[in-house]
Amino acid sequence: MLEACLPLLEEARVEALEWSFDVLYQTAETPAWFHDLLTAFSKEERLIGHGVFFSLFSGRWLPEQDVWLQHLRTCCATFHFDHITEHFGFMTGTDFHQGAPLNIPYTASTLAIGQDRLKRIYEACACPVGLENLAFAYSIDDVQRQGSFLDELLHPINGFIILDLHNLWCQLHNFSIPYEQLIHLYPLDRVREIHISGGSWDDSLLETGRRIRRDTHDDAVPAAVFDLFRQTIPRCPHLKYVVMEQLGNGLTSHKSKQQFYADFVTMASIVDTANQQREAGATHAFLPAEQLYLGQPLEDETLYQQQRELANILESAGSFDAARHLLLTSSLAGTAWHVEQWDAAMIETAVKIAQKWKEGF
Amino acid sequence: GTLLSAILIGIAV
Structure with missing residues (x-):
């Protein structure tokens, strides 16, 4: 990664740096040369932070989330961030640094939990806070409602959106939605950052000829x-x-570095x-209009148990049929998760995502 | 506002 970035940095083409500040967790400290690089961009107010592992919608407040916030406070005491962002969704892994983000039902409970967590992130970093749109969706209803749900989520902290255009393209392709129809469902006045990336194609075993686009971030744009x-x-x-x-x-x-x-x-x-x-x-x-008040972290134990059950099904299912059967007989059936309406090829994709990342990065 | 071109970094270290 750094070899690929070096020519761009040497030629001064990189005008700002986004740092995944929580993937360094397992090292004792940031290497000196990397610290210098971050400091240089920080001094120019051109450093932004991008979290990966916070698991915004976890139904239970986790001790690791407290640690994550403390790590963020430490980073913000060392470097000046122009803003901090995280991912939409909950992480499938039981370990805090494993799993992949998956979607959640859009309910009053998940909205309240998401708003509570965003306030805590803002309290820790004291700079604008944003969320990235999620590529993966279980159904077309998920896709069409994500923009307005993001808008409601971000309202209390006056937060912003990272619009990942490859994630958007995944949804346009996977659910056959025209761009003009979907883009109008996003609050574009909240977009402060755009992500440009690549991904990969996945042939569905269930629907011959159907290809699913995934945000694997491992290929050209x-x-x-x-x-x-x-x-x-x-x-x-x-x-x-x-x-x-x-x-x-x-x-x-x-060749990939040249690309x-x-x-x-x-x-x-x-x-x-x-x-x-x-x-x-x-x-x-993109700063809160009024002072934010934090009480005890909001929790929804039923939601948490459903998330764990879903993650277990996806991570251990031997086949799509097994996963679908387990979902329809799980505690998620007949609830706001609407598992009965999930697109078959997307369940197949969810199994692949969960099983790919269950061992962590 | 002027737009800024950036790269995401962090996984490699």
């Missing part, structure tokens, strides 16, 4: 995502950061063109 980028920029009046995202395991060959470089240059040229239509000046602050 598709031309379609750059097209979405060009279309979306003018619709986001408070956009500030555009971030190229790719996992290191997709950057092992010389990463080329993709960044393409992204930056689109940004340069867009900047000709913008003018320097203050951008939206």
Whole structure:
């Protein structure tokens, strides 16, 4: 990853740095050279933080979430972050650094828990806080409601959205929705950051000929995502950061590193063109309008048990049929999870995601 | 506001 980034950094093409600040957990300390890199961007107020493991919608408040917040406080005492972000969803893993984010039912309970957690993140970092849209969805209803749910979630902290355009493209493809129809369902005035990334195709074993697009972040940026980028920029009046995202395991060959470089240059040229239509000046602050009050962390034990049961089913199911049978006879059946309406190929995909990440990164 | 081009980093270390 760093080898791929080095030419871009040396040529001063990188105008800001987004740091996944919680993936360093298992090291004793940040390496000195990396600390210097973060410090350089921090001093220019061009450093932003991106969390991976907080598990925003966990029904139970976990001790690890307290540790995560303390780690965030420490990072914020060391570096100046222009904003902090996390992922939408709950993590499937029982261990805090395992699993993948999956969707949750959009209910009053999950809304209250999400708002409670976002307030705690804001209290820890004292800078704008945002959430990234999730690529994975169980059904078309999930896809169509995610934008408005994000808007409600972010309202108390006046937070913002990272609009991951590859995640959006996954949904456009997987549920055959036109871009113009889906983009209008997102509160684009809340978009402060855009993610540009690649992914991979997965052939469904259930539906011959159907290919599922997944946000595996291990390949080049598709031309379609750059097209979405060009279309979306003018619709986001408070956009500030555009971030190229790719996992290191997709950057092992010389060719893949060259492609990463080329993709960044393409992204930056689109940004340069867009900047000709913008003018320097203050951008939206995305800070709470009034003081936030924190009581005890909100919890929903029923939701937590359903999340654990779902994760266990997905991580251990030997086949799609087994997973579907277990879901329909689980405590999730007949509830707001609406497992009866889940798209068969997406259950198949959820099994693959959960089983891929259950051992952690 | 001027847009800024950035990279996400962190996994590699």
